[in-house]
Amino acid sequence: MNNLTFKLILLLGTSAIAQNKLFVPPLPEMSYVSVVDKSKFVGDRWSFMESGAKDAPVIIAMHGYGGSSADWRYQLHDLSDTYRVIAWNAPGYMLSDELKTDYPTCKDYADALADFCNALKLDKVHLLGNSFGSRVSQCFAYHYPERVIKMAFVGPSAGKKNISYEERERYVNMRYDQIKDGAFAFTNKRVEALLAPNTSPELIEIARQGMRGVSPRMFMRGTNFMMAEDHFPEKIATKATMPTLVIAGTEDKVSPITTNAEPISKAFPNVKLEILKGIGHLPHLEAYQQVNKMVREFFGANAKAKSNQKAFTDYEKNVYRQIDSLIQYQEQLVLKQDTLAMRAFYPDDMVITNPFGQMINKETTIARVKSGIIKYSKFEKIIEHFAMEGSKTAIVAGLEKVTPTPDANRADAGKPHERRFTEIWVYRDGRWQRLIRHASNI
Known part of the structure; x- marks a missing residue:
């Protein structure tokens, strides 16, 4: 696609x-x-x-x-x-x-x-x-x-x-x-x-x-x-x-x-x-x-350089690169509506608070992709803040630019908009996984 x-x-x-x-x-x-x-x-x-x-x-x-x-x-x-x-x-x-x-x-x-x-x-x-x-x-x-x-x-x-x-x-x-x-x-x-x-x-x-x-x-x-x-x-x-x-x-x-x-x-x-x-x-x-x-x-x-963010250690830089790559990969999964790959990518205990104030889990997310609710012609995530708590927990915040397709099953179909997001990533089972996400429309 x-x-x-x-x-x-x-x-x-x-x-x-x-x-x-x-x-x-x-x-x-x-x-x-x-x-x-x-x-x-x-x-x-x-x-x-x-x-x-x-x-x-x-x-x-x-x-x-x-x-x-x-x-x-x-x-x-x-x-x-x-x-x-x-x-x-x-x-x-x-x-x-x-x-x-x-x-x-x-x-x-x-x-x-x-x-x-x-x-x-x-x-x-x-x-x-x-x-x-x-x-x-x-x-x-x-x-x-x-x-x-x-x-x-x-x-x-x-x-x-x-x-x-x-x-x-x-x-x-x-x-x-x-x-x-x-x-x-x-x-x-x-x-x-x-x-x-x-x-x-x-x-x-x-x-x-x-x-x-x-x-x-x-x-x-x-x-x-x-x-x-x-x-x-x-x-x-x-x-x-x-x-x-x-x-x-x-x-x-x-x-x-x-x-x-x-x-x-x-x-x-x-x-x-x-x-x-x-x-x-x-x-x-x-x-x-x-x-x-x-x-x-x-x-x-x-x-844009962030003057208020502390310098990263080599380990933190490496984690940042891994998560940034995973975020870009996830963008492509959403754009392609690849639910099979999403099922392997998202952890079973993932929790999302979406821009409409609804709390949804992995299965609900995948179901919404299949029903055409989550269906975008543009989906871009921009990291603006990164921090770590210990060695196995990372916090990412930033800006998203999205455009639902004209035929998406939602009221804002075809209308581009932006939103802020915050995500918590954890390292377990040998890989970084997005565990919690919150997003709100701007």
Whole structure:
């Protein structure tokens, strides 16, 4: 059952390039960290830019094919009030060392991003990817789904299957022609094709600056990855069940909506599609204010640092991760109305006080799913507070966003609303179980 939340918005606002004076925030200094698994890299160095508080929720921003961390200057500047924004340089880009393999696969890039996160001691992150960076995000979500909170793609790119020899040859030759004269010449030929018509010279130059760090060798190796048939949307969607935002421009000629944003949106089970009118392949530059607003709202309240919450121990962090994953799993059970899995997931002595003041148990909950009372097109739980009492009891509180389906057997069918929840989880029989829940409408 596909629980696609599909929203198509044609935004009439112009991009930053149409403003009388282009705002150009400064970039942070380049930072470096050592590669963890040195067996897979030519060298031992990652390079990246970052901004924001060290203890804030993390967004990993991943540039496009031929880009760099400098592409994310508007996100590094604007989103860092709430998030720790880390813009990586992919292997072989800027001063990040290359992968050893000449034919990198989806798993190679997923492992590379895992190495980058491990080097920075990051566990669960939000992903923000453009083009090639969106493909790396998809690969990471497929091979390491437990480490991804939410994803957002701008100017997204979708993998393919059943690629003909002729198409493969044409694509590789096209990429070689782009890069054969070197990185500086590459940007002069390439950059304007990425942007919408009538883009200002100032924004073109900003985009060009971000592309001058490309490595011709890794650029061609990346071509092999882009032609690999191991990361098409239908395959990625089997494991990438986390909430995903897709932002695409009507003027994107590099990754047209019909062959990229739409296949991703149709395949992924928990996705929201936004279409920007008059925007090209780089929405995060061309329409940065709109994109930042969408990303901020989509990543949401769970991404705001809580200054009043004490620091967690390593054990508490581990418990939090387990319960957060279980909550995401439970969201999918509810959306799919999988009562068989619910019966195995919920403990027999579970007690719920629902938003209508009724106290119900496990059997009543499952019966209400079967009767169509608990039937949602959207069901999202956001943890805003976590605490532990001893080693086997955890308390979770937060926000829920729900939309009953139009045919749900209830008075508020089809009407979105929010509610607060508090849950008590206990560790017994070798696993964490949700024992008590209270919810109230806002």
